[in-house]
Amino acid sequence: MIALLHTSPVHVPVFDALRDRDHPGTELRHVVDEALLERALAEGPGAVADRVAEIVAGAAADGARGVLCTCSTLGATAEAAGAALGVPVLRVDRPMAAEAARAGRVVVVATLRGTLEPTVALIREEARRAGREDAVAIRTVLVDGAWELFLAGDREGCLALVAAAVDAVGDADAIVLAQASTAGAADRVATAVPVLSSPRTGLRAAVTAGASVPPVPPLSR
Missing domain, CATH: 3.40.50.1860 (Rossmann fold)
Structure with a gap:
């Protein structure tokens, strides 16, 4: 169990x-x-x-x-x-972070500001563990309005905003969906950049x- x-x-x-x-x-x-x-x-x-x-x-x-x-x-x-x-x-999110640490340019996408710092820190930790600390560059994207939709029970609206934010990302080798609650956005994107989520x-x-x-x-x- x-x-x-x-x-x-x-x-x-x-x-x-x-x-x-x-x-x-x-x-x-x-x-x-x-x-x-x-x-x-x-x-x-x-x-x-x-x-x-x-x-x-x-x-x-x-x-x-x-x-x-x-x-x-x-x-x-x-x-x-x-x-x-x-x-x-x-x-x-640790297995997801370990996968992200194998990329070069990583973009962390979140709907909640308080999630960004812990996720970035975890990716850096996994990069250090893999001996890639200097090879990984991380930047963050906060999706305005998505958290409010999530709290209001509009999960589809939240995921749509997250997917749009992901598709707007450029110059990335991997995009990390920082929250398990936004994993469904990965099925809604058009980008060719690998989009990583944590639940599975x-x-x-x-x-x-x-x-x-x-x-x-x-x-x-």
Whole structure:
């Protein structure tokens, strides 16, 4: 069983569909806490570290082989909680960032300003790990108005704005969709530049990692 930490319920059917297509038989346990992102944006990710650690510990106590954090803003916080508790935790965008680090000119596209810095930092981390720190140039694009549409429940309108922003990108070897919630924009673009998204590769990595470790010992909550 893999536990998934979400800050929006829109991710639940997306990851269930990916599980059914790519990993049938895998049990996913979804934990949705929308207040986490709201507080992290207002006060910084450190403000929710204790709550994230509580969720990770609870997942382990329930028998999860690992935890996948689908919120890019909270990814580093979740990984730190896992390291402190001895629980395997993967941020959903790490495999995507590792792929982006193999490109030269990378453009990170997001609907939320608070997601840009963590995503850029993760790509730089993966570039350093690959010995390519000086070979990767990163710039960012914030899609105005898309986050407001997402909050209003207009997912199609949000994805349309993101796709238009992606198609407007020039001089890039890879375009990164920083948020799992915008992955659907990749199916709407016309650009020939590779567009990278996180849900499928992130879930694959989590399932692979979960299959390679024994059940996590229960932790006190």
